[in-house]
Amino acid sequence: MALKALILDWAGTAVDFGSRAPMGAFVEAFARVGVTISIAEARGPMGLPKRDHVSALLYSPAIAARWQAANGAAPTEADVDRVLAIFEPLNVEVIEHHADLIPGLLDVVAFARGQGLKIGSTTGYTRPIMERLMPLAAAAGYAPDNVVCAGDLAAGRPSPLMMYRTFADLGVWPPAACVKIDDTEPGIAEGLAAGTWTVGLALSGNAAGLSKAELDRLAADERAALRTAATDRLARAGAHFVIDTIADLRPVLEAIEARLQAGLRP
Structure with a gap:
């Protein structure tokens, strides 16, 4: 793949369905x-x-x-x-x-690593919070190649500084070869400011705000309305793609790869 890295948010993206x-x-x-x-x-x-x-x-x-x-x-x-x-x-x-991995995460990470991509992460959580969360995620099978926390640098989201640190940590460039995946507007803004592709998650995070059990109990029309509202919110924030959860990412990666091969950039 021309793609070199996925850079994931944590709550609502990789763990804690509904960002609760x-x-x-x-x-x-x-x-x-x-x-x-x-x-x-x-x-x-x-x-x-x-x-x-x-x-x-x-x-x-x-x-x-x-x-x-x-x-x-x-x-x-x-x-x-x-x-x-x-x-x-x-x-x-x-x-x-609230440390459960979001369904489909490990499959997507395994696919990405199999294609030679690195897995980075940024978060609005502080380092003390992440010091508690990271071992729990690792025990469940998720250990990204880096973690950059709010407070690690002079500015966090929506600035690109955490992304820049991630590029340096992972040794990846240019930004167009990376994909930022997030469930919030500031997280999408972070990716855009850094020059990466951005993917918004409509149903697993803050935009919907429901646990998986609560989401599964919704009637079809209620779920559709929630998806539409959340998708619109993330699209207006500038996301290049919006999907329901991380489990739906693989076709998007293939679409981005095709764009890169055609000479397109974010």
Whole structure:
């Protein structure tokens, strides 16, 4: 293959169907400082580095107003750090309950490796969270060739810096020979900024927000409506392709390979 690497996100892409681990932790972290937020609000900035995620929530008009009412002052950067310090250990605590590999991941990775591709990864999770998650994933059979975390570099998503580190770690170039796979808009933006092909995942991650069991219980029309909304959201973010889950990736890789052979670039 002309392709050289797949670069995967973690939650909602490779593990944790529905990207559910951070949601309760965000809600609980804000509750501990006297501010109520909903799961839908918590999901809004998903894909960003976790400090940026907390900041986006805290400075949003609705939540900032609640903060003011609860604390008697507008939120500050010190408050961002305060909430993050509560959130991170909460996320570490629950991560073992949200570490299941997304169905089809290992088959796709085996196919890619069989074609000579390397497997990289970037994540909005911090290093302490990933230190808990990586061994769990490895025990289940998934160990990518690198892991770049939010906070490892001067800037995370939507900047391309984590992607640049991954290119260097894996020894792969040009960016057009790589595919970024993600379930969030910031993750798609990360790939676009780095110059890679991008593939959005509509049903396994944040855009749908349901566990596999919940998704499987939906009526056909409900599932179709959810897929349409999630696909549109990721397409508007700029994804070159949008599929349901990582299990559907192989035909997309073959389509990208054909484009590369024809001289096309992202």
